[in-house]
Amino acid sequence: MLSRFNDETPEGNPKAPLMRMLYNPGAREDREENSFLCGTRETLQFGMREAGIDVNDVYVTYLLKCQPMRAYNKTEARAACLPHLTAAAAGWIGGSAPDFFDDQSDLIHEGNQKYVFYLSLVHPFKPESMISIFIPEDYEEYLENNIYPNCSVKVIEHPISTESVKDMFTNPGLIKHAISDGKLSHDKKSMDQPFLIKVGGNPRLIQNEDYYFTKLKEESFSFLFQVDEDGYPETLLQEDYNYPFGFGSLYIFAKMGTTEIQHPVAGFWQFS
Numbered sequence: 001m002l003s004r005f006n007d008e009t010p011e012g013n014p015k016a017p018l019m020r021m022l023y024n025p026g027a028r029e030d031r032e033e034n035s036f037l038c039g040t041r042e043t044l045q046f047g048m049r050e051a052g053i054d055v056n057d058v059y060v061t062y063l064l065k066c067q068p069m070r071a072y073n074k075t076e077a078r079a080a081c082l083p084h085l086t087a088a089a090a091g092w093i094g095g096s097a098p099d100f101f102d103d104q105s106d107l108i109h110e111g112n113q114k115y116v117f118y119l120s121l122v123h124p125f126k127p128e129s130m131i132s133i134f135i136p137e138d139y140e141e142y143l144e145n146n147i148y149p150n151c152s153v154k155v156i157e158h159p160i161s162t163e164s165v166k167d168m169f170t171n172p173g174l175i176k177h178a179i180s181d182g183k184l185s186h187d188k189k190s191m192d193q194p195f196l197i198k199v200g201g202n203p204r205l206i207q208n209e210d211y212y213f214t215k216l217k218e219e220s221f222s223f224l225f226q227v228d229e230d231g232y233p234e235t236l237l238q239e240d241y242n243y244p245f246g247f248g249s250l251y252i253f254a255k256m257g258t259t260e261i262q263h264p265v266a267g268f269w270q271f272s
Helices: 039-051 074-088 139-144 214-218
Strands: 004-007 018-022 058-062 066-068 091-093 115-122 129-136 154-159 177-179 197-199 221-228 248-256 261-271
Touching: 039 058, 129 139, 129 248, 154 261, 221 261
Parallel strands: 018 058
Antiparallel strands: 004 066, 091 115, 091 177, 115 129, 129 154, 197 221, 221 248, 248 261
């Protein structure tokens, strides 16, 4: 059992464009209940002031939801607190890959072709699973191979995992942002709305050509979701870096059974 000092809730504006996740809360009061600011939060606030970032533009949350008082089993603590985190966010784009991949570089890289992490999303229909996407470091590689079954983008379903502390797959061109829960929208109406991720319905295509769907239909794949770069937050891209998909959209497909959705794949990606 995790001994704890007190429960802590997130701080700041839940709809802020920036989110910072700390590992566990620091003390806000000393033993005599006098106001106290821990070093981590003090440094964070100092950095925000120096960068000219308003406090209302940042949301701070924690992986652990209480302040530990003594040594504890970190694996058990993470497992206990993770459901609260995934309930508050649907995933993340940029940053480090899930720690599920920490010792699985052979699963991601292929020979001399190295991959970088793009995003992870809680599976829309399996809350116990995530879908993570990796893209080749070499843009020309996935530009030339952009349609299933030869699409170079990797899509992997795996158990729910926290973000790794290792940067072995981190994309230097992306600044991590949380992906918030979405809202229901009529399929036709969604075609005229900006979005980052669209689940179900019909894909919003940039190029409506049959050849994108040929092999997918032959192998009974159906549209699952798309990631549209038109929905990127303004602060996602690092300075001097380009949109990973040329200000386009990535389309994910899967095998849709009567009781289960399996085998998500990158169907294709397009740009104008």
